[in-house]
Amino acid sequence: MTLPMEIDQLLDDEACWRIVLAKDRRFDGAFVLGVHSTGIYCRPSCPARLPKRENVRFYAGNEEAEAAGLRPCLRCRPDSVTREEEAVARAITMLRDAAEPVPLARLAEATGYSPSHFQRLFKRAVGLSPASFARALRMERAEDALSAGDTVTDAIYDSGFGASSRFYEASEGRLGMTPSAWRDGGRGATIRWAIVPTSLGKMLVAATEKGVCRLSFNEGSAELAARFPNAELIEGGERFAGLLAEVMAAIEQPGDSRHIPLDVQGTAFQEAVWRELRRIPPGETRSYAEIAAAIGKPGAVRAAGSANGANNVAVLIPCHRVIRSDGSLGGYAYGEDIKRELLRREGSHTKL
Ligand SMILES: [Zn+2]
Incomplete structure (x- = not known):
């Protein structure tokens, strides 16, 4: 799944630049800046001379900066661990x-x-x-x-x-939420799955013995197999029917679906974000900045956005309840139409 567009809009380039001008240490780790004239990337608080604005681009993290061909700065060492880390x-x-x-x-x-x-x-x-x-x-x-x-x-x-x-x-x-026992592309797990028609389009639901591990729209079994290459995938089955019915009901008549068990795997940070998303009641919305603050990491707005984008279980981990700070919709992995419709059904008041 690619990251939703809205991350960059929430901590946008202008906000990042203001943080760099202020050398605000609180945002170290939330993003890095690439200086394309010199080919290096820095922490926001780098003590070196301020680069020209037109040579700077912002990246969510070291990997992204290095993928763009940049090297870590020797002054602020964005690649090394600090005393706090x-x-x-x-x-x-x-x-x-x-x-x-x-x-x-x-x-x-x-x-x-x-x-x-x-x-x-x-x-x-x-x-x-x-x-x-x-x-x-x-x-x-x-x-x-x-x-x-x-x-x-x-x-x-x-x-x-x-x-x-x-x-x-x-x-x-x-x-x-059950932290999944499976690792390595689902090795050792049996995953039952089905693709069912819903009023929002074709929905893929997949579950292990512990709970739902994937819910997505307009995806096929090939995408599921790519996501869990080492799991045993079984289409349908009686043991799966009850859970599937509950999930379908949660889509058509949205409400509190937290009783539906999930089986997800993420980093401690991602799981903290996902738990926080599950705390947003139907009919309410939050911004990424609010989610980041709620898990005690107010500087990690972009990382919260990335964790949102890494969510495997649409709707049940309600990433659709995160919207832009100005109240407008922002992006959605399965298209804004589905996000708008989910929020409308839940009675959210957004600038739709
Ligand atoms: Zn630096």
Whole structure:
């Protein structure tokens, strides 16, 4: 799926240039600037002399800049990790390796920051507080243990949850999203799929045993196979019929569809964005800037847009509820007509 057009419109070139003029460190990581006269790219806060505006182009990240033939700047080192990034990486390792919950104070001490400062910088980098991140890790471990055949109780205790009720509270907090056990193009997963006619056009629905893993419009089985090249794909089937009916109802009579289980895979940041999208009630909309702020990463407007674009499950992860800050529609992976119609059905008041 290509990224929706609206990312660039939300943190547009003019806004990026203003940030560069201000050398605003808060936006380091949100984008880089390419200086095409010298062939390098920089963090927004680069201390080197300001390039001429006409030689500058903005990129969402290092990969994009390098794909455009640019090299990282030796002054601001956009390709190297900062002390803050190092601290976050260190904390993530501690959380991953720990058998028991690690208090914030210990993370802060180990990384040389005050607890409140560390809490902020971790959340800015990861999109979750250290405590939420640790909870997500424990969830993942519990699920891995379950799929390896442990009993529920063993899995819960082994993964560091003190009481099973907390496991279910934490599950609830994920809003029905299961971090998928599959990796590597769906290796080891069985995916059932169907293409059904809807009032919005042909809809592809695909699901693993855990939940819906792909929902898209005007796509065929070839695209599904390209997305999950190593999964076993099975068309239709009785086990799939109930879920399919629920999904179709959610399309035709939109409302709160959060009871429909999803099976998605993303980075911690992407999953934070997707969870936030699922929190937008039907009939309401948000801007990318609001989504980025809601997950504690106000500088990551473009990255939030990219995460939105990487959404595999249209409608059920309601990326259509994100519109431009001026209230106009913005883009949509399956065309603005479908986005407009979905919002109209939900009763959103936008400049349609
Ligand atoms: Zn630089």
